[in-house]
Amino acid sequence: MALILTFLGKGGSGRSTCAIATAKKLSAQGQRVLLVTEDAGPGFGLLLGHEVASIPTPLGSNLWCLQLKFAQLLEQNWEQLKKLEAEYLRDPFFKAVYGQELSLLPGMDQALTLNALREYDASGDYDVIVHDGPGNQASLRMWGMPAGIDWYFRRFKQVFQASQFSKAVMPFVQPLAGAVLSGGKGLSGDLFNQPEVQQSTGLVGQGIAAVKDPMRVRAYLVSSNNDIEIATARYLWGAAQQIELTVAGVLLNRSPAKSQDFEPLPVYVLPAPIGDWQSLMASLPDYVAAPSAPAPVEIDLATNTVRLFLPSLDKKQIQLTQYGPEVTIEAGDQRRNLTLPKTLQGRSVTGAKFQSGYLILSFG
Template identity: 55%
Template sequence: MSLILTFLGKGGTGRTTIAIAAAKKLAAQGKRVLLAGQDGSPAFGFMVGAALSADPQQISPNLDVVQLQSTVLLERAWEELKAQEAKYLRSPFLKGVFGQELGILPGMDTALALNALREYDGSDRYDVIVYDGDGDQTTLRMLGMPEIASWYARRFRTVFTDSDFYRAVSPFIQPVAAAVLNVNWSGDLFSQPAAQEATGLLEQGKAAVANPQRVMAYVVTTEDEPAIATAKYLWGSAQQINLTVGGVIVNQAHEASAVSAEFAPLPISTVPRYSGQDWQPIIDALPNFAQPEPAPRPMAVNVAEKKVALFLPWFDKKEVKLTQYGPEVTVEVGDQRHNIPLPPELKGKQVTGAKFQDGYLIISF
C-alpha cells in the first residue's frame, strides 16, 4: 500500500510545481514514487520535462510519471466491467458495446482517476503516489466518493429491503438468478459476492482517506488574499471528508509571519519562486512528507462521553448545519455535505446537543 499525497489550493498558486518538487524530494529519499497528473494537456509533460503517456514511465531513479487520460481509463474500466458481467451472467449483453466508442460524461474524469489511483496503490509498486489533480472541491469530492457511495448503498439498501416491492419480488430472486446467472444466489441479494466485493472496496476507500498514513493533503497558497481565503476554505472542507491536512505551503513567499496566523495550528513551509531551471531550492524548502509534523485530526470520537468533535477551521457557526434523519447524522458546511461515520456504540442514537467551540463542532448523543 502507498501513501497518496495531494495538494489543495486556488488555481495559479503553483500546485503542480509543488507536486513535481514533492515527487522529486521523495524519490531522492529512496521512496518509490509515482507522480500522477490529471491535466491532460501538454503543459504537465512540459513541466516534468518528458513526453508522457497513459502508462507510468520512469523519468529518473525511483520516480515514475503518468498522465491520467480519461478516454484510456474508460476503455480499460469498460473491459473490466464486461469481464465482471461475463463472470456472473450466462448471456452478457454489454459485449457489443466497446469502450473506444464511449464519451466522457461530466464527473467521470474524477471517478476514473480515483479508480486508477486505487489500482496503482494496490500494485505494490510504489511507496508514495503524488496526485496532481484540480486541487479544489472536485478533488475533495473525488476523495470523498467512497463515503458518499457507501452512504447511498447503505441507505437505499435499507429503504429497498423494507419496501413492499422487495418483499413481493424476493421469493422470485433465487429461481430467476439460477436461470439467468451462472451462480446460485439465495438469501439477501446484497450479501452476494459482487455486492460484497463492491462494499469492501468502498470501506477500504473510506478507511484510507481517514488514515493520514494512507492519504494526506497539503494546502498551497501564495500571499495573495484570495489565494489565502480559498486555501482556508479548502482546509475546512477537507475536514468534512475526514481528510487530514498536514500543513500549509506558501509558494513564492517573502515571509511566513503574515500567513502563519491564518492557518494556526498547521505547520507552515515557505518556498521560493521556481526559476524554470533549478528544482533544488524548492525541494529543500518543502516539508518532510515522509515524516510529517502532527496535524489536527478531522474527527475525534469519545465513546465514553458520547461525543464527536469535528474540526471545522475557519467556518462560522452560522455556516454549519447539523441534521439528523433516522440513524444518519449529517453536517453541511459551505458546499460540502457529509454523513458522519459513527462508531457502532453511537450509531442510531439521537443527538442531544451540539455546540461550536474554537473551530470544533462538538456533538453530544
C-alpha cells in the same frame, strides 16, 4: 501500500510545481515515486521538462511519471466490465457496445482517477504516489467518493430490505436471478451479501480507511500571500475535514506574512523559483514523518460528545440534520453522513455549538 500525497489550492497557486518538487525530493531519498497528473495539456510536461505519457515512464532513479488520459481509461474499464458481465450473465447485453464509442460524462473523470490511483497503489511497485489533480472541490468529491458510495449502499439496502415491496418480490427475484446467472449457480439468502457484492463493498471499505489514514492519503494546501488564494485554501481546508481527509500542512509561496491564517497547521515557506529545484525541495516537509494535524473527528463516549474539526468555517455555514442512526452535516459545500458508534445510535442530538474551529455535538 503506498503513501498518496495530493495538493489543494486555487489554480495558479503552484500546486503542480509543488507536486513535481515533492516527487523529486522523495525519489532522491530512495523512495519509489510515481508522479500522476490529471493535466491533459502540455503545460505539465513543459514544467517538468520531460514528455509525459499515459503509462508510467521513468524520469530517473526511483521516479516515474504518468499522465491520465480519461478516454483511454474509460475504454479499459469498459472492457473489464464486459468481461465480468460475460462471466456472470448467460446473455450479456453490453457486448454490442464498444468502449471507443463512449463519451465521458461529468464525474466520470473523478471515478476513473480514483480507480487508477487504487490500481497503481495495489501494484506494490511504488512507495509514494504524488497526485497532481485539480486541487479543488472536484478533487474533494473524488476523495469522498468511497464514503458516498458506502452510504448509498447501506442506506438503500436498509430501506429496501425493510419495505413491504422487498418482502413481496424477493421470493421471485432470487430464483429469477439464479436462472440468469451463468453456471447454474443459483442464489440463496440475501442478494446484497453475494460474494461479488461483498468484494465491491470491501474495496469501498478499503478506500474509506485509506482516506482517513494520514499515513496512506494526505493533502497539503498551496497558497501565496494573495488574499484570494488564502481564502480559497482555507475554504478547501474546512471542506476536506468533511471527508476526513487529513490536511497536514501549508506550502506558502514566497511569504510567511499570513501564515497565522492556517493555525494550527505547520507552514512551510517556499522560495521564489530560481531555475532549479534544489532549494524548493529543501523547503518542503518531511513527508515520511507522521503529521501532527488535528484529527477531523473525535468521539468521546464518556461524555457522549462528537467533535468535528471544521476550520475556516463558521456556524452560519453549517447545517445539521438527524435521520435515524446518522447525523448529516452540510458545510463547505460538502454533505457528510456521520455514522455514529453503536452506543450513540438512537440518541438524539441535544446540543450543538461551534467553538475554536470545532463543531461539538452532544447526545442525550
